[in-house]
Structure formats: C-alpha cells, structure tokens
Amino acid sequence: MAALGDALADQIAAGEVVERPASVVKELVDNAIDAGARRIDVRLTQGGTASIVVTDDGHGIHPEDLTLALQRHATSKLRRAEDLDTIETLGFRGEALASIAAVARVKIASRRLGESVGQLVRCRPGGVLSIEPAGMAVGTRIEVLDLFANVPARRKFLRTEATEVGHVSEALVRLAIVHPQVRFSLIHGRRTLLELSPSDQASRVCELLRRRGGTDPMRYVHCERDGVAVDAWLMTPCATTRRGGGVTVVVRRRVVREANIAKIVSAAHTATHAGGDGGSLPGRLAPGTQPVACVWVEPPPHEVDINVHPQKVEIRFGDPQRVYAAVREAMASLEAEARRAVPAAHENSRQEQQAPAASDLARPSLADALSGWTEGTPSRADTRPAPRSTASRT
Ligand SMILES: Nc1ncnc2c1ncn2[C@@H]1O[C@H](COP(=O)(O)OP(=O)(O)O)[C@@H](O)[C@H]1O
Ligand SMILES: [Mg+2]
Numbered sequence: 001m002a003a004l005g006d007a008l009a010d011q012i013a014a015g016e017v018v019e020r021p022a023s024v025v026k027e028l029v030d031n032a033i034d035a036g037a038r039r040i041d042v043r044l045t046q047g048g049t050a051s052i053v054v055t056d057d058g059h060g061i062h063p064e065d066l067t068l069a070l071q072r073h074a075t076s077k078l079r080r081a082e083d084l085d086t087i088e089t090l091g092f093r094g095e096a097l098a099s100i101a102a103v104a105r106v107k108i109a110s111r112r113l114g115e116s117v118g119q120l121v122r123c124r125p126g127g128v129l130s131i132e133p134a135g136m137a138v139g140t141r142i143e144v145l146d147l148f149a150n151v152p153a154r155r156k157f158l159r160t161e162a163t164e165v166g167h168v169s170e171a172l173v174r175l176a177i178v179h180p181q182v183r184f185s186l187i188h189g190r191r192t193l194l195e196l197s198p199s200d201q202a203s204r205v206c207e208l209l210r211r212r213g214g215t216d217p218m219r220y221v222h223c224e225r226d227g228v229a230v231d232a233w234l235m236t237p238c239a240t241t242r243r244g245g246g247v248t249v250v251v252r253r254r255v256v257r258e259a260n261i262a263k264i265v266s267a268a269h270t271a272t273h274a275g276g277d278g279g280s281l282p283g284r285l286a287p288g289t290q291p292v293a294c295v296w297v298e299p300p301p302h303e304v305d306i307n308v309h310p311q312k313v314e315i316r317f318g319d320p321q322r323v324y325a326a327v328r329e330a331m332a333s334l335e336a337e338a339r340r341a342v343p344a345a346h347e348n349s350r351q352e353q354q355a356p357a358a359s360d361l362a363r364p365s366l367a368d369a370l371s372g373w374t375e376g377t378p379s380r381a382d383t384r385p386a387p388r389s390t391a392s393r394t
Pocket of ligand 2: 027030031090091092094096097
C-alpha cells in the first residue's frame, strides 16, 4: 500500500467536482459571485473543451493567496465547522480551483482591490509554471485550457459541442436566476448566447422562465408556514417543456435537486385535471403538463445541510415534511387566488375561445391560476397591455 501522490489525489478528487465544461463554469462563476462581482463574462471555444474564460469585476485575490488558492482545501470562506450552518458564500470546500488545475492548464490573472497591478499565474497539472505582474482592471480572469487533455477517459465522455454548450448555458441560468444583481454574458465562439442585465428578482426570474419555454403571464405567491418561507413564480409551459424539468427549486440561494418539491408543484397542478377534462377546455393546460416554475424555499438556517454533495446540488432538510407542507400551502393559496380571480379569467378566455361549461366555473384550480388569470409579478421587459385582474398577492 502507498499514499497517493498529491497530483494523483487531486486528479481523483477532480473527478467529483469537474465532470464537464459546465462544472468548470459553475465553479468559476460561484467564485466570482462570492467575490462580489457585478459583472461576469463567460467565453467558450469548442464547447469549452479548448478554452473556458471567466472574467469578473469582483474584489480579486490577494497576491500572496494566488498560488494558495490552487491548493486543495484552501479557502478564504470557512474557518470553523459551525460556520457551515449559516454560510452565505457558494463555495467553502476549497476544492474547485485545485480540481480544475488538476485536469487542465489554468491561467489566473487577478488584481486585488487596492493594489495597483495584478498578477498572472500559469499552471498545468502538477504545478505552477510562472508568476508575473499583469496590467489589468480590478477583478479576476481565469482561463481553463484543454480540459481533460490529461484524462483521456473523461474527455471521451464529453458530448457534442452543442450539448456541452447547452449544459454551460443551463449552469449559468441556474446561477443567474438567484443573482439578479449581476450582469451575465455567455459567448461561444463568436455567438452571444446569453446576455442578462442587472435587474430585480422578479424580472430576472420572469426572463429566465421565458427562456425555459414558459409563457406569460407569470404568477407569484409568497407564504410562510412553521418558519418556512416559500416564494413561487409560475408560468404556463409550452409544448417543449411539457415533459418535465420545468420546476427550478432554490434553497438557501442555491438551485438544488429536490424532486419532492418539484413533484408537489406538478401534482398540485395535475390533480386539478382529475375529472378527465384536462386539456380540452379553454385556457386549460394539457394533462401531464407541469408549470415552468421557480420555487424558493427558505427553512430556518439550522435545518438545511448543504454539505452532502461535492457539487452542492443536493441538500438535506432537517424536517422535510415541514418544508413540503409549506410548499403545499403556497400552491393552495395560489389556487385560492385563482378562485377569487376566476370570473375575470373566464371573461378573458371567452374572448378567444368557447365559453367554459358551468361546472368548470364552479371548480377553479391551479390550472386556472396558470392559464386564464392575468395577475403576476410584472416584468420590466413585459410590454404587454396591463393585466385586468385585480387579484392581489398573498
Ligand atoms: N474569482 C475570484 N475572485 C476572488 N477570489 C477568488 C476567485 N476565485 C477563487 N478565489 C479565491 O480562491 C479560493 C479557492 O477557491 P475554490 O477552490 O473555488 O474554493 P472555495 O470557493 O470553496 O473557497 C477562494 O476561497 C477565494 O478566496
Ligand atoms: Mg469556489
């Protein structure tokens, strides 16, 4: 038996964090957000396999920390285990840069706030090649070149350029949806794929749900139950979003995988079709569809464990049932609002389609909330005529 060399240990650890170009982008953008950046630009060539460049205008890295940052378990964000419960930064494991540098050539240029010049570090798997001064604006620019050139097995698993770019775009959207104050751009080769100006939370959610295939109007509901706060934004899906995956779940400002919450939102919606009339009625959604939605769940800080997954996409709730109950209540109150707003809703739909049967007027539902009813959090980008419903937020 022999202890693994550092380089090999880093490469093995990298397997958990760096799966594909999108995971690199996610980690670098996490870091930029943690550094307080207001502008983050991502540029890819060849789907990110040839190069990934992330530039930010955050507070930069101190010259003395620049090479330390590349070591595993080096982080400026966490000192004590207790801090994990309340940590506000996206990173805390001190693993990302070391992992990326284990599977690619990396150039980090950074100028710290208050310093007159920046520094550029070049490294390749196994070590630092050079450090030199660099003229640059305050912030950080990280280049990741020839990803997985030294891990042919990993490289083989990468998909087509278009697929990898799709994953990058998805990763960026997941971050952008919870950081509306940040300006984001994504450029692949010569094409600009994403450009988001700073905005407020509701406008950013609205813009991204639309990108996901959601159609206006957007509904919003806020509720609090047993110390768990829930904010949900919902839009009607279009044909391409019918298969699922339309529900984005956010916990502690992180987009996470939480199938149960996604299910509750979809189920609340599909249950309203139990009568078998789904899809055929004016303003109704087809059976099996789910809304395009973003659901923020905020349990008390000590009731979420965010450190159960290397990429932090899974979390654990101390009391999951309490959280699910709060989400159910949010969905129920959305239905209740729809019920109040239903006459206006049906008046709207009648203008375009046949009048609904009387029995449907008596049984309004979340489907109504998602179709005929035009209350929502107004979007800055939304230039449609003003909504006519007077229903208010809960
Ligand atoms: N874009 C950036 N701007 C400022 N500091 C950064 C940036 N990227 C990385 N760092 C510094 O490098 C450290 C290591 O980064 P990383 O390996 O991602 O670990 P973590 O984010 O978990 O701390 C961070 O703690 C931070 O101090
Ligand atoms: Mg990090």
